[in-house]
Amino acid sequence: QVQLVDSGGGLVQAGGSLRLSCAASGRTDDFSYLGWFRQAPGEEREFVGGMSGIGTLKTYIDSVKGRFTISKDNAKTTWYLQMNSLKSEDTGIYYCAASIYIPQRLDRDYEYEYWGRGTQVTVSS
Secondary structure: OOEEEEEOOEEEEOOOOEEEEEEEEOOHHHOOEEEEEEEOOOOOOEEEEEEEOOOOOOEEOHHHOOOEEEEEEHHHOEEEEEEOOOOHHHOEEEEEEEEOOOOOOOOOHHHOOEEOOOEEEEEEO
């Protein structure tokens, strides 16, 4: 059974950094695409960025380009979201997600079959 466990959130001042992790167990070789989403208070969940299971096809939303980086540790079946220069608008619950197919729409959460439970990121201004 596939399980995703996301972690690494916390409270950080604006301008600071955090690294989120998503540890996968189970049939991880079936993952074709790995994504990160976030949900701010009172807002819908939004796609932040993602990459293919082999580390290609990286993409990010405009608001995080140049600040966030997605990477993967193949040996540990873990992927990461490095977040630098954090802003208050980055506050939210961050979720990792995985799909066994390359999503037709990377930014649509229904395209992903597996989800972590979320980790809270709070950026104070």
